[in-house]
Amino acid sequence: MPRTDLAPICPRIQIAGIIDREEADLLVRLGVDSLGFPLRLAVHAPDISDADAAHVIASLPPHVAAVVITYLTNPDEIIALCDALGTARVQLHADVPPAVPAALRALRPDLRIIKSLVIPHGCDDALPNSIVERINAFAPHVDAFLTDSTDPTTGATGATGRIHDWRLDRAIVEASPIPVIIAGGLNPTNVRAAIRAARPAAVDAHTGVEGPDGRKRADLVKTFIREAVSGFSDIA
Numbered sequence: 001m002p003r004t005d006l007a008p009i010c011p012r013i014q015i016a017g018i019i020d021r022e023e024a025d026l027l028v029r030l031g032v033d034s035l036g037f038p039l040r041l042a043v044h045a046p047d048i049s050d051a052d053a054a055h056v057i058a059s060l061p062p063h064v065a066a067v068v069i070t071y072l073t074n075p076d077e078i079i080a081l082c083d084a085l086g087t088a089r090v091q092l093h094a095d096v097p098p099a100v101p102a103a104l105r106a107l108r109p110d111l112r113i114i115k116s117l118v119i120p121h122g123c124d125d126a127l128p129n130s131i132v133e134r135i136n137a138f139a140p141h142v143d144a145f146l147t148d149s150t151d152p153t154t155g156a157t158g159a160t161g162r163i164h165d166w167r168l169d170r171a172i173v174e175a176s177p178i179p180v181i182i183a184g185g186l187n188p189t190n191v192r193a194a195i196r197a198a199r200p201a202a203v204d205a206h207t208g209v210e211g212p213d214g215r216k217r218a219d220l221v222k223t224f225i226r227e228a229v230s231g232f233s234d235i236a
């Protein structure tokens, strides 16, 4: 039985890389409104199995969203993964053409789709035309964009712990007709400044709220949320 998902289309604070039920419970208790489950990835090993992720997702309260973060490119496989996990939210991280979210929409109009916009390494204050073109091409087929960083040493384009120039996020926010979630190296010490610089709809973090053991730390998550809330109130 799929869970009832009553979270807004674009929740404000998303934390990715959920490891287990205990971690999910902690994040829900602290006030996170969207949990990201990275599965079928390009570089990283998954943090959790499909079966465990499905159990965690089934336990979430209806106001908390669960998002599958994936590099899958085949619409049928993406839908099958979302169905197996019991969620109708997906974050597409692969370099797919707009035809992929368009096909997802046609097959499953209830699916909420976030598309990543990865900022190339070394890109500074000028937004490349290629990103503007992608915003225009994807916006009709997705619900939100998510910015992210590249790690040139590993080729990773997610969970890098690396920031990029937030002026680019601001340019993306201004160019996008749909909500933009910012991500890439956000942590309790920089999230407020990032929100003030980029003026996004939401923020997302993974490694910046974890301890050296790779588990989310309550003190870091609490401060991240407090600083993010302050940032959103600064720009309201």
Ligand SMILES: O=C(O)c1ccccc1N[C@@H]1O[C@H](COP(=O)(O)O)[C@@H](O)[C@H]1O
Binding pocket: 015, 016, 017, 036, 038, 041, 042, 044, 069, 093, 146, 148, 157, 158, 159, 160, 161, 162, 183, 184, 185, 186, 204, 205, 206, 207, 208
């Ligand atoms: O979270 C992951 O493990 C992940 C793996 C592969 C692609 C995307 C992934 N998640 C996204 O990366 C951001 C930023 O991570 P960080 O804060 O820089 O460590 C994360 O929030 C997810 O949306």
